[in-house]
Amino acid sequence: MSRITKEQIEHVAHLARLSFTDEELNEFTDTLGQIIEFAEQLNEVDTDGVEPTSHATEVHNVLREDETKPSPARENSMRNAPDQENGQYKVPSVLE
């Protein structure tokens, strides 16, 4: 497997909603490349027929009764909003 390229880093940064300067992109290409190369030692391990583990303890489909419970008051839910208007979160324009 080849090491990661600067173009890939730019693509991943967009997916992660992060932006970097050109200098930062070069640095990330280096350090992430090293970390990924380090992670590739997992390829030495034969995992044929091994089930993946997503949780350390076996817990599946935890169900509960569908009961109505009070929700937080709107002013509480909104109290950390960076910008709001008429009790709604306000954001910059979504469409051009």
Add this chain to the structure above:
Amino acid sequence: MIDQSIKTMKEKLASGDITVRQLVDASIERIEEVDGTVGAFLRLDKEGARLEADRLDMQLMDGKMTASAVLAGIPVGIKDNIVTKDITTTCASAILSNFDPIHNATVVNRLHEAGTVTIGKLNMDEFAMGSSNENSSFHVVKNPWNLAKVPGGSSGGSAAAVAAGEVPFTLGSDTGGSIRQPASYCGVTGLKPTYGRVSRFGLVAYASSLDQIGPITRSAEDSAYVMQAIAGHDAADSTSANVDVPDYTEKLYADVSGLKAAVPAEYLGDGIDEGVKSRVKEAIAVLEEQGIAWEEVSLPYSKYALPTYYILASSEASANLARFDGIRYGVRHESDNLIDTYKKSRSEGFGEEVKRRIMLGTFALSTGYYDAYYKKAQKVRTLIKQDFDKIFERFDLIIGPTAPTTAFGLGEELDDPLTMYANDILTIPVNLAGVPAISVPCGFSDSLPVGLQIIGKHFDEATVLQVANAYQQQTDFHTAKPDL
């Protein structure tokens, strides 16, 4: 006054020898005396703590304290990734520097029911990502044993506060060693419970399949008292385990002879400091004198734990930290459209290590790489877990060092992520397997504390605490105090 055991403080409070207010004032006074140097706390709630202390004193005087109040009157510090209603909770990140939670984490409610008094919030590596506490967006924490050294991380503030005698106990969180490694570096007792034993509701998620809250205390006995208050099922956390909680103090002083311990060869092999090895071998001899038989074993897949962890934890983090976008809470850096507002808020709000892990995780989960990295790591995790399962068929415990070295110097490993990650090589396998483990002080190497790690079976914190306590009955490293 606050460097006594929780048991002694409880007895003195009950007999009226001391008041909760005196304990709280002593804690605040100690913080004001030394924390300018140590840097363990991010913020204090002095007024709230004193009000609560006076309220508890009234209750104690009127004999109204309920039976569930197992920690009545004991001051506590809370790691800043555990939400506290009306006390700003930042995860030591600039993006949450103004975040004011609207509810308490379940553990905070349980501590309040048990009668503790919250003194303040503790410094940490940003979003619990780091092994030195140097990734805090606010200020560094210094190791109370040597101010030129790191306290470990990510619960560096939680460990340093106990070591410096600022509070009798704290809560930390442990995803890859973040309770045990700083406990080891700071010479205190840190327990990571079984995954699911303690509710994660209100713990700001880093890697949800690995995160677990636990106590940092001076002794295993104190740890048992705290676990009694915080352990148990919580309907608000669907991964919390519905498994009965025993009386953790019941077998604390029971005879440990006849227990069987496994010592993994990998844990005393290459890459482990000679000083650390010597102290841990001496500790094993102390346990042997107590009648614990031990045998050398192998955890063959443990050498793959580090890359497995960084793929899985970073992948989970990239999903969990997607919620920080500057829209509903946190600090917004506005741009002229929505996407650029997300990008600007996140890029300016997150520190370097957090961005590095989000990038690694996003890459590992992206189209074309998911099977090669993420799924592969999940499969290796199965093999690592099976290593533990096999050993626990024959043994009650696994014993070894907590960390390969003692505390390293501030700034020493900051520029080299892979070297920094290697500090957690002995703690990470435990999170991947989901079993409980404690770090207890077992002596010094070059005047810095060394930690002994005792790992137990799923949900068997009671035996882990029993053995840790048996060790602390024979040694006094846990009562040693740094000169500050």
